[in-house]
Amino acid sequence: MPASSDTPSPTAAGKRARRKDARPSELLDAALELFVEKGFAATKVEAVAARAGVSKGTLFLYFPSKADLFRAVVQENLAARFADWNTEYEAMDGGSDSAADMLRHALQSWWTRVGSTKLTGLTKLVISEAQNFPELAACYHAEVVQPSQQLLRRVIQRGIDRGEFRPLDAEYAVYSVTSTILYLVMQKHAIGLVGPASGQLMPERYIASQLDIILHGLLGPAQGPPSRIPALS
Amino acid sequence: MPASSDTPSPTAAGKRARRKDARPSELLDAALELFVEKGFAATKVEAVAARAGVSKGTLFLYFPSKADLFRAVVQENLAARFADWNTEYEAMDGGSDSAADMLRHALQSWWTRVGSTKLTGLTKLVISEAQNFPELAACYHAEVVQPSQQLLRRVIQRGIDRGEFRPLDAEYAVYSVTSTILYLVMQKHAIGLVGPASGQLMPERYIASQLDIILHGLLGPAQGPPSRIPALS
Amino acid sequence: MPASSDTPSPTAAGKRARRKDARPSELLDAALELFVEKGFAATKVEAVAARAGVSKGTLFLYFPSKADLFRAVVQENLAARFADWNTEYEAMDGGSDSAADMLRHALQSWWTRVGSTKLTGLTKLVISEAQNFPELAACYHAEVVQPSQQLLRRVIQRGIDRGEFRPLDAEYAVYSVTSTILYLVMQKHAIGLVGPASGQLMPERYIASQLDIILHGLLGPAQGPPSRIPALS
Amino acid sequence: MPASSDTPSPTAAGKRARRKDARPSELLDAALELFVEKGFAATKVEAVAARAGVSKGTLFLYFPSKADLFRAVVQENLAARFADWNTEYEAMDGGSDSAADMLRHALQSWWTRVGSTKLTGLTKLVISEAQNFPELAACYHAEVVQPSQQLLRRVIQRGIDRGEFRPLDAEYAVYSVTSTILYLVMQKHAIGLVGPASGQLMPERYIASQLDIILHGLLGPAQGPPSRIPALS
DNA sequence: GATGAATGAGGCTTCATTCAT
DNA sequence: CATGAATGAAGCCTCATTCAT
Known part of the structure; x- marks a missing residue:
């Protein structure tokens, strides 16, 4: 099998190329971490490069400026979540679960897929730098926040329509979930950093506690105590 | 010898002195606004001085460095709130209201005294810069967050003990209130800046919606519908 | 005369202020020299600041960028020459001298007012950086070159009309003068820098030689030998 | 064993070799153009390589540094002209033409062989970068400028000696020709770049105009109008 | 040889801080 | 005290040069 000839071996030629392909995402990962840790302004490009294991100059081969790196960090991770959200969206909307189960599932799956991962940093980042990068905040809002809220709103409305939930301000009721999530994100990346390890929020x-309260709060008063409320696995 | 000497007229001296005393707080106000608007790093000391109507040099007569100015901004406003919180604390603890009324009152008075004022900026600030100023975050946590949470926790526990509230995770139930507040703060200073004026959170x-859900969520299932839940004035 | 009171003495308060007023032109002078010596790219802003006796940062108090400094150098000196040119223009146009005398006078006064001064650096500069700063080259052309050429063209045309000069290509004849000047400028700032001090162009x-040849070249063949041709000073 | 080995086919090898030999001059051509267009500092080696159709790294196989590339550009083109100049030199010196014809011929042949070609860029380049590359300027002066001027000087002197030309400053009279050439070069590469296509110097x-004036200016007053002065074409 | 990814010294620019007036 | 001109350390970014493939 003398297939190999004067063309450089794929492995040899490839090592550099593979590095090259990997570089952007290595840099984006490093950047996400540092931006989340220290904020945009306090993060030095040299530190990002160092954490990605390359030199300052290399970063600029892939991103024309620090601000563009920042934008790429957001957009890249946004894209990553987008697919997930759509999947989730359809899985949930089409199901035949009760509205309560759907909300419970929404929060729990958010925790599994996002809340417990490094991706929460993205949310914190976008919020922290919203003033300095309004386009990104707008983009994030349009592509992540709005769709999620619409979905939750529909679930809640359906719960009301079916009589599962009390008649209430469906539009604003979503903020129960939203604020629950935001608090957890900020806890993880900002508030929770103070104080001893003890007393850290679990x-x-x-999530179990918030779900318990929210669902009790939404359910119609006549409703018997829903069997599985306290569970979270 | 009418006004001929080289000492400024008493009136002028007086005006100066009065202004002089006011300088620090004028600077602190200006700094609070700008730090909230743009973040610590993106705020230029010259801009703070300009907004306070003095020159750059003057700022450094009162604050030895930009970081010290930042610390002063936090501590000053912390102190300002401290008195209030203590008052509130006692007023609430000593009353004979129902636990639900106390929670309702807590949130509503937070809104009146803090949420609707410029002071929310302080919270946003401390959270945004928690990584870069951990002492401040710790201080804020110890002096503002902890006491409030303790108070709320006690109220909730009392509600449970009295049978007003369902038996639930009293320690974590406070986060219903905490997250409600945090969301409003971040909405005001970060999230809410994106998107058109329409669709802005009212x-x-x-608050009415959140209170409604939280209180419903906390109340014992047997409990008749509490009379004043939807109200907020 | 107790005119002095609590206002700071003009001398004291003024020293800084006078410095401040002087800074821009000190910097412009330093910049002109260095840009002429080394070109735009090879000149470091720090070197300009140092030659002006200030620090790097100070330069940026007066000029927003290196390119703007460059533009200011050109425009400032352009303005300076503008007045001169207009004066010259009128003095010459209105006179009753022979066309030959006018040309002779034009070249000689150029030498006195510009050629023998640091201002020649401006011409060299504009030409050297014409590609990188086309706006400036255009401006220089419109404000300095065009007017001068128009004036010279008119003088030559008048010489032809009056029969002083041979009938010739009046439009292009001006380049005799223009090229004479350009060569001297480039000699001074570029060509002449090579070679030993001996053999330097005087x-x-x-100028005398060029005038001699040009005027002989323009004069009508019938014309008797003009009396003052060889003179220069 | 037909072409199976890992050595490229002889044809391929030959093509490569030929290309390889051409590399340096392709790079020198590209470099000349770009250095003329943008100046030394503003020219990026990558742009030179790209215009020559090779990669950045390849350029450094042939030239150890950017400055060396620049030197090679000058020296290479210098050498190219050197032969020409010597030919010209002898052809002219030995002839039996009138001095006026020789000058006319000198300028016209300069235009044909140099002025109308890309080689003028070399002159512009050397002058523009004379300060930063004094060795090159000196070299150019010694090898191109001096010989030419000496030749022209001798022609003029002969014209004077023979009574064709007026008695005049033979040493400085050459600058009539020199400045004429320089102006055309700078016009082509710097001055002429401003302004609309109309109004461009033809x-x-x-050249015809300048020759006309110069020769008229040099000729003895008694001399009848030389027959062929206006011609160029 | 040829490539182009990687490097890092060096330049421009910002801005907190100082200090003469 | 107040001012604001001056400073210079520090950060972003460029680009000539190197070297593994």
């Missing part, structure tokens, strides 16, 4: 317990 | 309606 | 002799 | 007409 995410699962937090 | 604070009173938001 | 400006007055050069 | 080289032939320019």
Whole structure:
């Protein structure tokens, strides 16, 4: 099988190429971490490069400026989540679960897929730098926040329509979920950094508690105590 | 010898002195606004001085460095709130209201005294810069967050003990209130800046909705519908 | 005369202020020299600042960028020459001298007012950087070159009309003068820098020689030998 | 064993070799153009390589540094002209033409062989970068400028000696020709770049005009109008 | 040889801080 | 005290040069 000839071996030629392909995402990962940790302004491009294991100059081969790196960090991770959200969206909307189960599932799957991962940093980042990068905040809002809220709103409305939930301000009721999520994100990346390890908020317990209260709060008063409310696995 | 000497007229001296005393707080106000608007790093000391109507040099007469100015901004406003919180604290603890009324009152008075004022910026600020100023975050946590949470926790516990509230995770139930507040703060200073004026969150309606859900969520299932839940004035 | 009171003495308050007023032109002078010596790219802003006796940062108090400094250097000196040119223009146009005398006077006064001064650097500069700063080249052309050429063209045309000069290509004849000037400028700032001090071009002799040839070249063949041709000073 | 080995086919090898030999001059051509267009500092080696159709790294196989590339550009083109100049030199010196014809011929042949070609860029380049590359300027002066001027000087002197030309400053009279050439070069590469296409200097007409004036200026007053002065074409 | 990814010294620019007036 | 001109350390970014493939 003398297939190999004067063409450089794929492995040899490839090592550099593979590095090259990997570089952008290595840099984006490093950048996400540092931007989340220190904020945009306090993060030095040299530190991002160092964390990605390359030199300052290399970063500029892939991103024309620090601000563009920042934008790429957001957009890249946005794209990554987008697919997930759509999947989730359809899975949930089409199901035949009760509205309560759907909300419970929404929060729990958010925790599994996002809340417990590094991706929460993205949310914190976008919020922290919203003033300095309004386009990104707008983009994030349009592509992540709005769709999610619409979905939740529909679920809640359906719950009301079916009589599962009390008649209430469906439009604003979503903020129960939204604020629950935001608090957890900020806890993880900002608030929770103060204080001793003891007394740290336990995410699962937090989510269980919030779900418990929210669902009790939404359910119609006549409703018997829903069997599975306290569960979170 | 009419006004001929080289000492400024008493009136002028007086005006100066009065202004002089006011300088620090004028600077602190200006700094609070700008730090909230743009973040610590993106705020130029010259801009703070300009907004306070003095020159760059003057700022450094009162604050030895930009970081110290930042610390002063936080501590000053912290102190300002401290008195209030203590008052509130006692007023609430000593009353004979129902636990639900106390929670309702807590949120509503937070809105009146803090949420609807410039002071929310402080919270946003401390959270945004928590990584870069951990002492401040710790201080804020110890002096503002912890006491409030303790108070709320006690109220909730009392509600449970009295049978007003369902038996639930009293320690974590406070986060219903905490997250409600945090969301409103971030909405005001970060999230809400994106998108058109329409679709903006209406604070009173938001608070009413959250209170409605939280209180419903906390109340014992047997409990008749509490009379004043939807109200917020 | 107790005119002095609590206002700071003009001398004291003024020293800084006077410096401040002087800074821009000190910097412009330093910049002109260095840009002429080394070109735009090879000149470091720090070197300009140092030659002006200030630090790097100070330069940026007066000029927003290196390119703007460059533009200011050109425009400033352009303005300076503008007045001169207009004066010259009128003095010459209105006179009753022979066309030959006018040309002779034009070249000689150019030498006195510009050629023998640091201002020649401006011409060299504009030409050297014409590609990188086309706006400036255009501006220089419109404000300095065009007017001068128009004036010279008119003088030559008048000489032809009056029969002083041979009938010739009046439009292109001006380049005799233009090229004479350009060569002297480039000699001074570029060509002349090579070679030993001996063998350096002597400006007055050069101008006399060129004038001699040009005027002989323009005068009508019938014309008797003009009396003052060889003179220069 | 037909072409199976890992050595490229002889044809391929030959093509490569031929290309390889051409590389340096392709790079020198590209470099000349770009250095003339943008100046030394503003020219990026990558742009030179790209215009020559090779990669950045390849350029450094042939030239150890950017400055060396620049030197090679000058020296290479210098060498190219050197032969020409010597030919010209002898052809002219030995002839039996009138001095006026020789000057006319000198300028016209300069235009044909140099002025109308890309080689003028070399002159512009050397002058523009004379300060930063004094060795090159010196070299150019010694090898191109000096010989030419000496030749022209001798022609003029002969014209004077023979009574064709007026008695005049033979040493400085050459600058009539020199400045004429320089102006055309700078016009082509710097001055002429400003302004609309209309109003551009027409080289032939320019040369004719200058020759007309110069020769009239040099000829003895008694001399009848030389028959062929206006011709160029 | 040829490539182009990687490097890092160096330049421009910002801005907190100082200090003469 | 107040001012604001001056400073210079520090950060972003460019680009000539190197070197593994």
